Amino acid sequence: MVSEGEAATSLQVLRRLDTGPRGLTEAEAAARLAGLGENTPPRPHTDSWPLRCARALRDPFTAVLLTLGLVSALVASWGTAVVILALVAVSCGLRAAGEHRADRSLAALRALVAGTATVLRRSGVDTEPRAREIPVAELVPGDVVRLGPGDLVPADVRLLRARGLTVHQAVLTGESAPVAKAAVDVPDRSEGGPFDEPYLCFQGSGVASGSATAVVVETGERTRFAAAQGGAAPREASAFDRSVHGISWVLVRFMLLTPPLVLMANAALRGRGLETLPFAVAVAVGLTPEMLPVIVTTCLARGAALLARAHRVVVRRLPALHDLGAVDVLCLDKTGTLTQDRPVVERALGPDGDDDPEVLRWAAVGAWWTLQLAELPAPDALDEALLTAAGPVGEEYDGIGAVPFAPERRTATAVVAGSLGTHVLVTKGAAEDVLDRCDLDPAERERLLALAAREADAGLRVLAVATARVPARTRPCTVADEHGLAFRGLVTFRDALAPGAAEALRGLAGLGITIRILTGDHPATAARACRDLGLGAVETGVAASEGAARVDGPVVVARCTPEDKARIVAGLRAAGHTVGFLGDGVNDIPALRAADVGIAPRTAVDLARETADVVLAEKDLGAIGHAVTAGRRSSANIASYLRVTLSSNLGNVIAMLSAGLLLPFLPMLPVQVLAQNLCFDAAQLAFAYDRPGPAALRRPTVLRPRAFLRFITGFGVLNAIADLATFGVLALALRGPDALDDQAVFHSAWFTENLLTQALVMLLLRGGSRRGPVGRAAAALAAVGLLLPPGPLGAALGMTGLPPAYHALLAAVLGLYALALRAVRARHDRR
Numbered sequence: 001m002v003s004e005g006e007a008a009t010s011l012q013v014l015r016r017l018d019t020g021p022r023g024l025t026e027a028e029a030a031a032r033l034a035g036l037g038e039n040t041p042p043r044p045h046t047d048s049w050p051l052r053c054a055r056a057l058r059d060p061f062t063a064v065l066l067t068l069g070l071v072s073a074l075v076a077s078w079g080t081a082v083v084i085l086a087l088v089a090v091s092c093g094l095r096a097a098g099e100h101r102a103d104r105s106l107a108a109l110r111a112l113v114a115g116t117a118t119v120l121r122r123s124g125v126d127t128e129p130r131a132r133e134i135p136v137a138e139l140v141p142g143d144v145v146r147l148g149p150g151d152l153v154p155a156d157v158r159l160l161r162a163r164g165l166t167v168h169q170a171v172l173t174g175e176s177a178p179v180a181k182a183a184v185d186v187p188d189r190s191e192g193g194p195f196d197e198p199y200l201c202f203q204g205s206g207v208a209s210g211s212a213t214a215v216v217v218e219t220g221e222r223t224r225f226a227a228a229q230g231g232a233a234p235r236e237a238s239a240f241d242r243s244v245h246g247i248s249w250v251l252v253r254f255m256l257l258t259p260p261l262v263l264m265a266n267a268a269l270r271g272r273g274l275e276t277l278p279f280a281v282a283v284a285v286g287l288t289p290e291m292l293p294v295i296v297t298t299c300l301a302r303g304a305a306l307l308a309r310a311h312r313v314v315v316r317r318l319p320a321l322h323d324l325g326a327v328d329v330l331c332l333d334k335t336g337t338l339t340q341d342r343p344v345v346e347r348a349l350g351p352d353g354d355d356d357p358e359v360l361r362w363a364a365v366g367a368w369w370t371l372q373l374a375e376l377p378a379p380d381a382l383d384e385a386l387l388t389a390a391g392p393v394g395e396e397y398d399g400i401g402a403v404p405f406a407p408e409r410r411t412a413t414a415v416v417a418g419s420l421g422t423h424v425l426v427t428k429g430a431a432e433d434v435l436d437r438c439d440l441d442p443a444e445r446e447r448l449l450a451l452a453a454r455e456a457d458a459g460l461r462v463l464a465v466a467t468a469r470v471p472a473r474t475r476p477c478t479v480a481d482e483h484g485l486a487f488r489g490l491v492t493f494r495d496a497l498a499p500g501a502a503e504a505l506r507g508l509a510g511l512g513i514t515i516r517i518l519t520g521d522h523p524a525t526a527a528r529a530c531r532d533l534g535l536g537a538v539e540t541g542v543a544a545s546e547g548a549a550r551v552d553g554p555v556v557v558a559r560c561t562p563e564d565k566a567r568i569v570a571g572l573r574a575a576g577h578t579v580g581f582l583g584d585g586v587n588d589i590p591a592l593r594a595a596d597v598g599i600a601p602r603t604a605v606d607l608a609r610e611t612a613d614v615v616l617a618e619k620d621l622g623a624i625g626h627a628v629t630a631g632r633r634s635s636a637n638i639a640s641y642l643r644v645t646l647s648s649n650l651g652n653v654i655a656m657l658s659a660g661l662l663l664p665f666l667p668m669l670p671v672q673v674l675a676q677n678l679c680f681d682a683a684q685l686a687f688a689y690d691r692p693g694p695a696a697l698r699r700p701t702v703l704r705p706r707a708f709l710r711f712i713t714g715f716g717v718l719n720a721i722a723d724l725a726t727f728g729v730l731a732l733a734l735r736g737p738d739a740l741d742d743q744a745v746f747h748s749a750w751f752t753e754n755l756l757t758q759a760l761v762m763l764l765l766r767g768g769s770r771r772g773p774v775g776r777a778a779a780a781l782a783a784v785g786l787l788l789p790p791g792p793l794g795a796a797l798g799m800t801g802l803p804p805a806y807h808a809l810l811a812a813v814l815g816l817y818a819l820a821l822r823a824v825r826a827r828h829d830r831r
């Protein structure tokens, strides 16, 4: 771990690592790799089976079931206790198996999006070092790496040189704002911990801005990140976690209240004592949706695996799939998402609007020397386009210093040696920001802004270029030097629209998703791109404008800084929307973090990819539509399961409690309640494999705990009325010694009726096709309901065959119940 080396000088650190500023030779690096092992991040510590099962036990429903099992064992109701334990074991086993499968496929998917690092290596001792990209796993201590905006720090490193470097260390320290880092040759011993040291950067952090050259000090298991168990910083609970949590806790309270209520009511009205406890416990168990965790894990894991296979979309955090289904506002950046981010220089023009090749030359000189002096691993797309268009330029001057581009400033500056002891500052950047740094009268400034806007209106990207001649000096160039400049002109670029973007945007609008474009670019360039993509009436707003964070605000918000983007996303979330953000640049990272679902293409900068919840393996906006549909499908299945289970469970419990008070005996034996519950659970696993109807996929799906609880109370009461009505009718119609006075007949009748109504509810409350896994499971449930009581298992459970007249009456009651369910459902859907 970085420890004794922390306070050493840079030279001492290089010596200790037996390396130099020119990096290692390939042979030396290979030998170190063989000796020390790969630089792979620590594996998440969730693999062992006992640990998985133990985690599954922490689920609130399982905890309640265990408590109920314990209570049964205490009153020596062994049958009940054993069935409850079996339920717990099955649910934990299924859940652990589901999670294991999900983790395995997620790990394989993550490998798809693994990153690389830029390292300086030499082929032999006397050869010049060459910067090349290698997989992060192949880095060894002593390697010299280059870091640029958006890079993940690939190991624990000591900075040798840095320019304007700031890094996000949230994963390690929880601090969300980027912190400034700088190379220090002879460090002071500081008060704070190693994370506060300016000259150290750690694996797991990411470069927010600036650039650096650094030597790798520790790799693999020996990094601070590994020591911190590689635990990602705890994330704010997602919309999905919050809804499931909310619903779970309301139910847990219900379940805990049920046994004492049953006991008290039976004691008060029927004078029964503690002998009703097993029944009370069984009723509470009947209320529990114990398969919820299994269904959730299976639905999400299946959805994610299908999505990866069919559309090459990688969901890095399972609950994000549900959140995708709930997204109702999708914010996109423009460059690289709607356009290809392969800009080509179109024109270079002077202040009067005429062609002027000098402007392009100065811009390219600036790009070349910023690239060289800031030691950036690679030029950005605009700089690359300048260098391609201008040809070799840098050699004519000596580079002195550079302040690399930062999206908050929107300018980049290089300083080169001029004639007769002077230096020339070359600044390029967004027109407004460069003009602010020029000596101009207001009218001239307005005229030049209009010139830039005219070019941008044609859909071109625009860079302004300005220079200043200053006396030569030795101190390094800083942002403060960018003033008093002379305006040189504009360079314009054409960046073609991404193929398929227009169609994908139409598809997303068809899914009921509002699109917002948040870009750092010129408002006119952005507006033109959006118009060409058919984004309806485009209103542009600058980031600072009021209302940018409202969903009915402007479609395009231009000149956003990274913080503006995050602020708008946070504002939309605060207004109750579920917000997705798709971006690929370093300027998108705060917004990716702020969104409910951060989405990045695989070609995004490493840090954006690492921050995102969802990674598109192909740069295809259309894949988002598929991902949203997959999310809606998984959520619809989870919601169907919850609706069906909870409303019929609640109905059964109400009916059973009322009947228990009206009848001279218990309406069902505890073991029968539990057997019925087991049958329900098995049938409902089918929801994990269901294909929901098209209606469920048309709108964003949100599990709103309040609406949910209203739904289940409504249908639960309807279910209870149907149960009680069945018995009312039966009691009237089938009098006599063989009929309902006989406890075994009553219990069997209740058992059959319950399973049949449950099957009906599965079919009618779900919506969509009656066929498929849910249809088959409902049919199987109905068959068990009819065939089990007269069979040997029925006899073992204290049940018996039913008189034929019962079945006829039951069919009539079920018919009526189905009609009522349909009517109530239709009314509910209309609301």
Ligand SMILES: Nc1ncnc2c1ncn2[C@@H]1O[C@H](COP(=O)(O)OP(=O)(O)OP(=O)(O)O)[C@@H](O)[C@H]1O
Pocket: 333, 334, 335, 336, 380, 382, 383, 405, 407, 410, 411, 412, 428, 429, 430, 431, 462, 463, 518, 519, 520, 521, 522, 560, 585, 587
């Ligand atoms: N290398 C560069 N040198 C100087 N100025 C630059 C450079 N790159 C970008 N700019 C200027 O800064 C502005 C903002 O850039 P930024 O990277 O924040 O957003 P963007 O790439 O234009 O758009 P988006 O946010 O849609 O990805 C650009 O419009 C351009 O004017």
